Amino acid sequence: xxxxxxxxxxxxxxxxxxxxxxxxxxxxxxxxxxxxxxxxxxxxxxxxxxxxxxxxxxxxxxxxxxxxxxxxxxxxxxxxxxxxxxxxxxxxxxxxxxxxxxxxxxxxxxxxxxxxxxxxxxxxxxxxxxxxxxxxxxxxxxxxxxxxxxxxxxxxxxxxxxxxxxxxxxxxxxxxxxxxxxxxxxxxxxxxxxxxxxxxxxxxxxxxxxxxxxxxxxxxxxxxxxxxxxxxxxxxxxxxxxxxxxxxxxxxxxxxxxxxxxxxxxxxxxxxxxxxxxxxxxxxxxxxxxxxxxxxxxxxxxxxxxxxxxxxxxxxxxxxxxxxxxxxxxxxxxxxxxxxxxxxxxxxxxxxxxxxxxxxxxxxxxxxxxxxxxxxxxxxxxxxxxxxxxxxxxxxxxxxxxxxxxxxxxxxxxxxxxxxxxxxxxxxxxxxxxxxxxxxxxxxxxxxxxxxxxxxxxxxxxxxxxxxxxxxxxxxxxxxxxxxxxxxxxxxxxxxxxxxxxxxxxxxxxxxxxxxxxxxxxxxxxxxxxxxxxxxxxxxxxxxxxxxxxxxxxxxxxxxxxxxxxxxxxxxxxxxxxxxx
Amino acid sequence: xxxxxxxxxxxxxxxxxxxxxxxxxxxxxxxxxxxxxxxxxxxxxxxxxxxxxxxxxxxxxxxxxxxxxxxxxxxxxxxxxxxxxxxxxxxxxxxxxxxxxxxxxxxxxxxxxxxxxxxxxxxxxxxxxxxxxxxxxxxxxxxxxxxxxxxxxxxxxxxxxxxxxxxxxxxxxxxxxxxxxxxxxxxxxxxxxxxxxxxxxxxxxxxxxxxxxxxxxxxxxxxxxxxxxxxxxxxxxxxxxxxxxxxxxxxxxxxxxxxxxxxxxxxxxxxxxxxxxxxxxxxxxxxxxxxxxxxxxxxxxxxxxxxxxxxxxxxxxxxxxxxxxxxxxxxxxxxxxxxxxxxxxxxxxxxxxxxxxxxxxxxxxxxxxxxxxxxxxxxxxxxxxxxxxxx
Numbered sequence: 001x002x003x004x005x006x007x008x009x010x011x012x013x014x015x016x017x018x019x020x021x022x023x024x025x026x027x028x029x030x031x032x033x034x035x036x037x038x039x040x041x042x043x044x045x046x047x048x049x050x051x052x053x054x055x056x057x058x059x060x061x062x063x064x065x066x067x068x069x070x071x072x073x074x075x076x077x078x079x080x081x082x083x084x085x086x087x088x089x090x091x092x093x094x095x096x097x098x099x100x101x102x103x104x105x106x107x108x109x110x111x112x113x114x115x116x117x118x119x120x121x122x123x124x125x126x127x128x129x130x131x132x133x134x135x136x137x138x139x140x141x142x143x144x145x146x147x148x149x150x151x152x153x154x155x156x157x158x159x160x161x162x163x164x165x166x167x168x169x170x171x172x173x174x175x176x177x178x179x180x181x182x183x184x185x186x187x188x189x190x191x192x193x194x195x196x197x198x199x200x201x202x203x204x205x206x207x208x209x210x211x212x213x214x215x216x217x218x219x220x221x222x223x224x225x226x227x228x229x230x231x232x233x234x235x236x237x238x239x240x241x242x243x244x245x246x247x248x249x250x251x252x253x254x255x256x257x258x259x260x261x262x263x264x265x266x267x268x269x270x271x272x273x274x275x276x277x278x279x280x281x282x283x284x285x286x287x288x289x290x291x292x293x294x295x296x297x298x299x300x301x302x303x304x305x306x307x308x309x310x311x312x313x314x315x316x317x318x319x320x321x322x323x324x325x326x327x328x329x330x331x332x333x334x335x336x337x338x339x340x341x342x343x344x345x346x347x348x349x350x351x352x353x354x355x356x357x358x359x360x361x362x363x364x365x366x367x368x369x370x371x372x373x374x375x376x377x378x379x380x381x382x383x384x385x386x387x388x389x390x391x392x393x394x395x396x397x398x399x400x401x402x403x404x405x406x407x408x409x410x411x412x413x414x415x416x417x418x419x420x421x422x423x424x425x426x427x428x429x430x431x432x433x434x435x436x437x438x439x440x441x442x443x444x445x446x447x448x449x450x451x452x453x454x455x456x457x458x459x460x461x462x463x464x465x466x467x468x469x470x471x472x473x474x475x476x477x478x479x480x481x482x483x484x485x486x487x488x489x490x491x492x493x494x495x496x497x498x499x500x501x502x503x504x505x506x507x508x509x510x511x512x513x514x515x516x517x518x519x520x521x522x523x524x525x526x527x528x529x530x531x532x533x534x535x536x537x538x539x540x541x542x543x544x545x546x547x548x549x550x551x552x553x554x555x556x557x558x559x560x561x562x563x564x565x566x567x568x569x570x571x572x573x574x575x576x577x578x579x580x581x
Numbered sequence: 582x583x584x585x586x587x588x589x590x591x592x593x594x595x596x597x598x599x600x601x602x603x604x605x606x607x608x609x610x611x612x613x614x615x616x617x618x619x620x621x622x623x624x625x626x627x628x629x630x631x632x633x634x635x636x637x638x639x640x641x642x643x644x645x646x647x648x649x650x651x652x653x654x655x656x657x658x659x660x661x662x663x664x665x666x667x668x669x670x671x672x673x674x675x676x677x678x679x680x681x682x683x684x685x686x687x688x689x690x691x692x693x694x695x696x697x698x699x700x701x702x703x704x705x706x707x708x709x710x711x712x713x714x715x716x717x718x719x720x721x722x723x724x725x726x727x728x729x730x731x732x733x734x735x736x737x738x739x740x741x742x743x744x745x746x747x748x749x750x751x752x753x754x755x756x757x758x759x760x761x762x763x764x765x766x767x768x769x770x771x772x773x774x775x776x777x778x779x780x781x782x783x784x785x786x787x788x789x790x791x792x793x794x795x796x797x798x799x800x801x802x803x804x805x806x807x808x809x810x811x812x813x814x815x816x817x818x819x820x821x822x823x824x825x826x827x828x829x830x831x832x833x834x835x836x837x838x839x840x841x842x843x844x845x846x847x848x849x850x851x852x853x854x855x856x857x858x859x860x861x862x863x864x865x866x867x868x869x870x871x872x873x874x875x876x877x878x879x880x881x882x883x884x885x886x887x888x889x890x891x892x893x894x895x896x897x898x899x900x901x902x903x904x905x906x907x908x909x910x911x912x913x914x915x916x917x918x919x920x921x922x923x924x925x926x927x928x929x930x931x932x933x934x935x936x937x938x939x940x941x942x943x944x945x946x947x948x949x950x951x952x953x954x955x956x957x958x959x960x961x962x963x964x965x966x967x968x969x970x971x972x
Contacts (some may be wrong), residue, residue, distance in 0.1 A: 278890045279607070279651065322599075323653040360601040389607030389651050393886050395923045406602035406611070411620055413611045 005036040005130040008064040009122060010055060012046035012071035014101055021105040023115040027070065030119045036130045038062050047077050052084040059088035066090065066129040070098035070122045091134035093506060093566055098125035120579050127578035131571045135506040140545055142228030142502055145170065145260040146493050149220055149436070152180020153199070153479060154471025154486040155266035156206045161490035162264075163211035167497050170258050171206065172215045172234055178203045180268055181472075184292055186299040188479060189341040190372035198479070223263070223439055224529075226545045227466025228502040232258045262466040262493035265450065266486065267436055269427040269472040272320025272328070279390045280319070280423060287401045288391060288421045290319075291335070294342050303350065303420060306399070310353055310419035313346050314403055315339045316388045317359040321426030330447045332426030332476040336363045337372065339424045344376040356382045356416070358405060366478060385409045391421065427476040440467055441527070449475050460489040465502070468492050507566035508547035509554055513539045515561035522553035522562060583630040584668055590625045593661055597654040598622050604648035604658040609894045613911045614641045618648055618658045625661065633668050640666070640676060641906040644772040644899030645858035650890070666774030675774075682903035683775050686782070690764035691730040692903060700761045703728060703739040710746055711760070718757030718793050724749070725795040726758045727809070730765050731902075731934040732801040737941070738934045742801055744963035745823055749799070751966070752835050757793060766800075768808035768859075773900035783813050790818060799826050801959075803860035803933045804898065810864065822860055824932050824958060828869035831876045840968040841878025842961060849879045852961070853926035855917065855940065856892035857933035870932045873958055877965045880928075885920045893917050897935030914943035922953050929955045 009031040013019035024042040031040035039062050043051050046069055058064055067085045071077060074097040082092035098121040108114040146162045148155045151173030159169035177183070185195035206212050215234055222233035234256060271292060274282040282288050287305050289297070297303050303310055317339060321332040336359070343355045362383065364373040377383065386408040391401050403416040429448035430436075437444055442462050445451040450473050453461035460468045470489040471482045496502045509530070511522075518538035522531040530546035531553055533539070542553070542562075554564040563569075590596065598619075605611045605619040616638040624631055633639070639662055648658035669675050670683075685694025704711035718725060726749060732742040749756045767782035790798060797819035800806040810820040830836035843849055852874060860866045867889045874882050887893050896906075896913045918940055921929040929944070931937050934957075941955040 281891070318601075318653070324597075324655045325653060360599060386602035386606060387653075389603045389647075390891055392891055395886065395920075404606055406604075406606040406617075406619060408600055408602040408605075408619060411617060413605055413608070413617075415612070 002133065003065060005066050006038045006062065006064050007034075007036045007066040007068060007126055007129055008055065008058045008062065009034070009037055009040040009068045009126060010046050010051070010070065011040070011042040011100075011118075011122070012051070012069065013042065013044045014071060014105075015044065018071070018101050018105040018118075021108055021111055021114045022100060022118045023111060024118075026115055027100075027118045027122055031068075031070075031122050031126065034123055034126045036066070037126060038064060046071050047080050052080070055081070055084050056088035059085070059090055064088075064090060065094065066132060067095045068098065068122065068125045068129045069095070070100045070118065070125065072101040073099050073103075092137070093135040094129065094132045096125045096129040096132060098122045124575040124578040127574040128571045131568075131574055132566070135565060137506055138504045138544070139501040140228055140504055142261040142496050142500060143230075143259045144168070144497050145258070146262050146264060146490075146497070147172065147220070147230065147232050147258060147260045148264045148266060150180065150266035150268055150471070150473070151175070151178040151206075151214070151216070152266060152268050152471060153182050153202065154268070154473075154482045154489075155180070155264070156202050157483050157486035158264045158266060158470050158490040158493070159212050160202070160205055160209065161487055162494060163209045165490075165494050165498070166211065167494060168211050168213065170213045170215065170232075170234075170260065172218050172220055174217070174219050174237060176217050178206060178214065178216075181271075182479065184295060186295040187341065187345070189337045190366070190368040192341070220436075220439060226543075227464075228261045228496055229545070230260050230263060230466065232260060232263075234258060261497045262468065263440065264468050264470050264486075264489045264493050265436065265440065265442070265462075265473055266470040266489075267430055267433070267473040269476065270430045272425040272428050274319055274423050274425055276326060277319060280316070280388075281391045281393075281401070282423065285391065285393060285401050287419060288423065290423050290425045291338060291342065292425070294422045298342065298345050298349075301349065303346065305420055308399060308419065309350065312400075312418045313343075313350075313353055313355045313420045313422070314388075314416065314418040315343055315355075315357040315422045315424060316403070317357065317424045318387060319423040319425050320428065322360070328426060328428060328447070330476065331363065333363070334476060334478050335424040335426055337366070337369055337478065339422075340364065340373045340376040340381070342422060343381040344379050347376075347379040347381055354382070355380070356384055356418075358384055358386060358388050358403070360385070360387050366480065386414075427472055430473065433473070440464060442467065447475070449473060460485055460492055466493075466496065502545075504545050505547070505549060506544075507549050507564075508544045509542050509549065509551070509562050509564045511540050511542055512561045512563065513537070515559045516540055517559050517561070519558065521556050521558065525552045525556045527552070584633050584665070586625045586628055586631050589661075589664055593657065593664060595622050595625050595656060595661065597656045598626065599654055601653065603651040603653065607647040607651045609645060609647065609913050610641045610643060610896070610906070613913075614638050614906065614908045616641045618642075618662065621661060621665075622656070622658060631665075633665050634674055636665070638907055639669070640679070640900070640904045641908070642899050643858070643894050643896050643901050645894040646863045647858070647894070650862050663772055663774055666772075667776055668774070670774040676904045678903045678905075679773055679900060682900070683770065683773065683778060686765045686767075686770055687778060691734060692765060692769065693730065693734055695734050697761055700733045700763060703733045703742045704746070705739070707743055707747065710750055711758070713750075714746060714756055714758040715760045716757075717755060718759055721794045722757035723755035723796050724757070725790060725793050725798040726756050727766070727798055727800045727805055728758060728763060729800060729802045729805045729934070731938075733763070735934065735938070737938060738801075738957075740963070741934070741937075741957045741959045744959045744966075745801060748827070748836070748959075748962060748966065752830050757795065759789060759793075762789060766802075766805035766808050768804040768812075769898070769900050769902070771808065771812070772898070773903075783808075787813050787815060790815060797821055799823050801934060803857045803864070803866075804935065807859040807863055822864075822866060822869075822932070824860070824870040824873055825866060827958075827962065828872040831873060836876075838877050838965040838969060840965070841880070842964045842968065843879030849881045850928055851883055851924070851926045852880045852928040852930050853883050853885055853921050853924045854888070854930045854932075854958075855885070855895070855921065855936055856889055857931065857936050858892065858894050858898060860932060861889060861892055870930075870958055873962065874930060877961055880961065883924045883926055885924055887920065893920070895936045895939040897933075897939040902935060902938075912939075912943060914939040915947055918943045918947055918949055918953060918955075922949050927953060928961070929953055930958050930961060931955060932958050
């Protein structure tokens, strides 16, 4: 039997954020009279150290067993106050918050009404607090292994960092070779290093590392489990006609089922297909090529079109990027730099050729990038502001094409003849992004790429614990940024594995097996696969590690056999009663 | 007349513009007049006032909507021109010919200002069919044929309308038409900036269509087709250009040709097709007109370099049938017929009454009439039908 509630209530001023619109002293006074409340105070900043000390001291001096903090959103400081209460000796699940900032002071102007609303919110939180039970914190062991999906620069870098830490990495690649898109490149900006010089050592290290298992011609087909304990099935795509798979040396091709503790997604991107911009006539004219085709041409040292050495070479930026009509609102972040690189290489290869870049904005933000752009112009590359609208061919000059554009700095429509036109094609989410998204339950952002947990503070985490993002599957980026993010993803993936356990949320749904009829509706409705039917006893059981406490099962259960701890019907109804009384 | 720019810039969501220049770069008239839609947008964004009167080049726009198609930020540049014209219409400062056309629509239901009771003259020689179709519309029919102003009154286009009605009847369709009740669709009226008159026409015509209760409406002109499809809100009706309907009939085997347009033993005729802006660029109808041409025996279709999404505007849209614009010398139609002639084609096929008139005129001025003949696809269909009916 729980002892009688002894509740402490703390009203935060949040500087003037709350105090300017809510009479905090009045709210504290009113709270003091609520049933179960032993002490009610207001303070400038409850989240500050002295604020937290206040709670701890009151717990000791007044024998509190419940704490209510009326301040900001629980998303902001619930962990802070739970920790403070725990240090003071109160179970962290017997702390309740009233949001009188975002849901009160920030959205109201009238102080009197704001104060009244804050009083109600506090009364509601107190009513719930009185009924909160103690919950135990739990943890589960982890499997020391990391699955890395994608064998490009991102995936290989992440796998190597994991392996160097002594944890085994399983690298799954769809293709018959490692290297990803970088394998299609010739030289890289801004130092003009050869792409194969970057890639070969990386591939060699991956293939020979004792802690890396490479699975080529393979894809992840099934993922079960949760952070620390994922069960992954990998299916072979067959080695096809491509000859000997290079990964055979690692002796891993027979593997089908892998258990790992965390997952790094490094699935990369698709290259924009310029046929979706028919006005450029990409499929009509041999003079019009993509930047990737240009990489091949530069590697071969052959820029001729139908045997003719070009005299005028034009580059068109932003093809398939920054284009809302195409559904690609994003900037692909690499095209400005690779165009500077390619245009500069053309100037070096063909000193007599006139090289012109048509652009909207030049974005050269990486280290050494602006300097590289300066050098390209220094080499005589002409930059003309205005993006090309259309390409056509005149019957009178069939060897060339005509770029139809406006030079926006001159304010002059122009027709620009060129022998070779390079379309700076951008990056798109991979076509199979939705498959991976369903497989791993990863949300996507509006641009179609995978969504990170927080754009600034958690850029490699995802909404799914234990699954991390590396490289262009999250957003377009260049090689240095990809490597940096891959290393960050590897470190994050290692955190639970090196700690050895993962904490488990205690406020989960539980089944009262006496009431459960085994209908399975909870199994159908759960987005996280947490409930499962025990066939023998014909009851549902909820895996507390998988449960995210969304409550869908609890409201669906026709027998009312499922209780969402910390949000029980009794607790929630008491909150509602306090609001309407 | 100084226009306060802020409100219009906001209404038209011009703030999305990144000044990339694809609009002006792709604009067919920007190359020959001072019209620069990108700088107009820029002025709207950075200036507080605009002297709209000073921009005589506003009347150069053909509303081909290439700028709208090309804009990566989904700004609708052409709508700015329409709105600015609207300001001029509002204050009555418009070219006289535009005023006359608008007045004609207001009084007689057509921009030529010809008598409403003469709107049926196109059906000369097929009065029985017309009477049947009018009766059908009265009693409620499956398909409504909207003839349009130019196809009703212009002697050059009238045969196209006749051939179309006859073909629809022949295919066994339950087709009706509105006769003198039909009024201008308003597509050009809206593009000349007369929004109020357009809304009136849309309401009247829309009500008329609904009273017929037809499942679909088919038009001679891509211009009528465009406004019915995109601006009338006829959600319950399927709006079709006649080339779509014919392509569908051909595909389903309801319309077939056996003899074709060339007597047996003679070599086929090379035909090239000019995509009308209001059918192609603005509504993505590229394949159906070509499918009709390819179904006619004796025709060999070749493409101009600028085809489909890159088709060159004939300069007949956006009210330009009634206002010359600021550069009469270099007509786009001249360029276009040269491009057609360069393909070696002897027929330049079109699917729009405006294109037919502008390109045919250009063929004459350019002295190409010996080698190139401009024909509506419907006329070629009619030739093939006549060949098959001569037993």
